[in-house]
Amino acid sequence: MKVYADYAASTPCDNRVVQAMLPYFTDEFGNADSQHCFGRETAKAVADARDTVAKILGCKPNELYFTGSGTEADNWALKGVALHRKDKGNHVIISSIEHHAILVAAEWLENNGFRVTRLPVDGTGLVHVEDLEKALDDQTTIVSVMYANNEVGTIQPIKQLAEAAHKHGALFHTDAVQAIPYMNIDVKELGVDLLTISGHKFYGPKGVGALYIRNGVKIDKLICGGGQERAQRGGTTNTPAVVGMARALQLSRENLAENNAYIAALRDHFEQRVEREIPFIRQNGNKAHRVPSIANYSFEFVEGEGILMLLDFNGIAVSSGSACSSGSLDPSHVLLAMGVPIEVSHGSIRFSFGKHNTAEQVDYIVDTLKQTISRLREMSPLFDLKKGGTYNV
Amino acid sequence: MYNQKVLDAFAHPQNVGEIENPDGEGTVGNATCGDIMRITLRIENDVIVDAKFQTFGCAAAIATSSTATQMVIGMTVDEALKLTNARVVEELEGLPPQKIHCSVLAEEAIKKAIEDYRAKKEGKQVDKSKVEYV
Numbered sequence: 001m002k003v004y005a006d007y008a009a010s011t012p013c014d015n016r017v018v019q020a021m022l023p024y025f026t027d028e029f030g031n032a033d034s035q036h037c038f039g040r041e042t043a044k045a046v047a048d049a050r051d052t053v054a055k056i057l058g059c060k061p062n063e064l065y066f067t068g069s070g071t072e073a074d075n076w077a078l079k080g081v082a083l084h085r086k087d088k089g090n091h092v093i094i095s096s097i098e099h100h101a102i103l104v105a106a107e108w109l110e111n112n113g114f115r116v117t118r119l120p121v122d123g124t125g126l127v128h129v130e131d132l133e134k135a136l137d138d139q140t141t142i143v144s145v146m147y148a149n150n151e152v153g154t155i156q157p158i159k160q161l162a163e164a165a166h167k168h169g170a171l172f173h174t175d176a177v178q179a180i181p182y183m184n185i186d187v188k189e190l191g192v193d194l195l196t197i198s199g200h201k202f203y204g205p206k207g208v209g210a211l212y213i214r215n216g217v218k219i220d221k222l223i224c225g226g227g228q229e230r231a232q233r234g235g236t237t238n239t240p241a242v243v244g245m246a247r248a249l250q251l252s253r254e255n256l257a258e259n260n261a262y263i264a265a266l267r268d269h270f271e272q273r274v275e276r277e278i279p280f281i282r283q284n285g286n287k288a289h290r291v292p293s294i295a296n297y298s299f300e301f302v303e304g305e306g307i308l309m310l311l312d313f314n315g316i317a318v319s320s321g322s323a324c325s326s327g328s329l330d331p332s333h334v335l336l337a338m339g340v341p342i343e344v345s346h347g348s349i350r351f352s353f354g355k356h357n358t359a360e361q362v363d364y365i366v367d368t369l370k371q372t373i374s375r376l377r378e379m380s381p382l383f384d385l386k387k388g389g390t391y392n393v
Numbered sequence: 394m395y396n397q398k399v400l401d402a403f404a405h406p407q408n409v410g411e412i413e414n415p416d417g418e419g420t421v422g423n424a425t426c427g428d429i430m431r432i433t434l435r436i437e438n439d440v441i442v443d444a445k446f447q448t449f450g451c452a453a454a455i456a457t458s459s460t461a462t463q464m465v466i467g468m469t470v471d472e473a474l475k476l477t478n479a480r481v482v483e484e485l486e487g488l489p490p491q492k493i494h495c496s497v498l499a500e501e502a503i504k505k506a507i508e509d510y511r512a513k514k515e516g517k518q519v520d521k522s523k524v525e526y527v
Contacts, residue, residue, distance in 0.1 A: 303427055305451040306403070313404060331427070343424035379409050379455065381431040381447035382424060 002315040003361045007201075007293055007354030008150055008178060009319055013244070014203040020247040021205065024240040032237045033228060042239050049246035056249055057195070057212055058186035065211045065229045066242045070177040070198030072222070073211035074101035074144075076233070077173040077194040080219035081142040082109050085171075089139030093165075095119045095127045095146065095156070096337040099175055102144050103333070119145070124286035125154035125338050129164050136168040143172050147179035147195075151334040151350055152285035153294030155179065162191040171217060177201055177209075181252060182260055182291045193217050197249075199241065203355075204248025208241035259355050264292035266353045266362050271295050273366045278373055280386070282344060284335060293354065298340060299347040301383035302376040307349055310372040316365055319350040343382075395452065398486045402456035407463050410445045416513065419505025422498050428454045432462065432502040436510050441465050441473055446502070453492035454499075457481050461499035470507050476500060 030038030162172040173194035181202040225234015284296040304320035377383040415433035428450030435443035444462040
């Protein structure tokens with residue numbers, strides 16, 4: 001059996017999305033900026049896509065900018081605002097559990113003379129408004145906190161965080177890449193100034209994202225070039241991708257509640273079985289505030305890469321927060337920020353479910369996982385010591 | 394990322410476990426770094442007749458543990474002391490660059506187990522409490 005349980009990494013493109021995209025590769029290939037009829041046809045498709053996405057996010061079409069990825073949108077938001085407002089102040093605030101798109105962009109700012117504060121999270125991955133209030137000062141120009149975390153799924157109190165930032169005159173950006181597939185988002189209601197989405201997390205194409213920038217917010221360009229995206233983001237518009245992303249977002253709003261309930265039921269069934277049948281585990285994330293798709297567990301005494309590979313041998317695709325599989329030597333910054341002990345964090349796996357998963361698949365994952373964990377534990381000197389009672393994790 | 398030989402060694406590790414009352418034992422690594430390796434040896438007339446391992450670590454750590462134990466069985470202790478991690482990696486037909494450090498543990502665990510054997514042979518009391526599992 002082949003089971004994909006890594007929907008937080010990417011999702012398969014919906015066939016209806018592919019169909020919507022196809023004409024723009026061949027017949028309607030014109031450059032959306034061209035003055036002739038080929039260009040006008042494409043420009044119309046891009047405008048329609050922008051209208052569709054803007055309507056769903058509750059903003060005006062001219063507040064929405066297409067980008068080449070969520071990462072680009074995140075970089076643009078953080079660097080663009082920080083650089084544009086550097087005369088006001090040089091302080092940037094992010095959370096300690098951001099995606100690398102924000103994390104590394106903040107490091108870049110730090111290396112270029114900015115001061116960066118990384119907000120702590122509690123044991124469930126929640127940022128507390130009081131911590132933001134303490135960190136804000138008159139030098140703070142932008143705060144960026146992700147809406148839903150990509151590793152553990154915890155949903156942040158964005159509205160309250162944005163209000164706190166605004167009280168101190170700072171702008172607020174949220175990376176909503178993992179939230180938008182499951183949550184209805186109205187940017188005005190949420191009160192954010194900038195917001196990032198990415199197409200391939202909601203059954204749309206890869207290589208396309210969007211940044212909402214509230215009218216009135218001034219931002220430096222990240223990609224200089226032609227007059228595309230109201231002269232704010234150079235580069236020929238990727239018409240098939242933006243058409244596909246808009247169609248995918250539109251489709252994702254149909255039956256959103258039903259799909260969420262279906263995915264949450266699978267995830268809950270998975271968690272109930274794991275928690276009942278596998279000892280020495282730690283559940284990571286906030287069970288009361290999280291997206292329906294993600295389950296994250298640390299399996300003590302074993303290392304994540306081994307789990308991931310043995311599951312892969314059995315056709316199961318998941319993700320590991322462990323250092324060894326990513327090529328770096330540091331374990332997940334998210335789990336460490338949540339206070340997961342470093343030796344426990346090494347054995348962490350993210351399971352993320354989607355609308356194509358079935359209960360049968362979930363049972364297959366748990367059955368295989370049980371065997372995998374006990375097999376690796378049989379090999380582990382730590383588990384041997386644990387059984388002998390001489391080692392305390 | 395891994396070649397087929399490493400994948401096979403990881404999927405079907407040999408010599409997993411622990412020898413009871415071993416003639417030599419060595420544990421290296423630490424849990425914080427994400428890998429610990431424990432090797433136990435049965436040694437007769439300075440020849441390694443059996444070797445077993447237990448490893449907490451990634452696939453490369455498990456594959457190198459398995460391969461290293463297979464390589465030292467039949468070696469004299471002097472030969473085994475000369476076994477380098479480079480030889481183990483060669484036997485596995487290569488590891489990704491960022492995984493080379495995992496192979497050092499196997500070499501170190503074997504050396505430590507042989508030192509333990511020699512200390513025991515010379516009648517020195519081996520202080521087990523020095524085995525650290527930080």
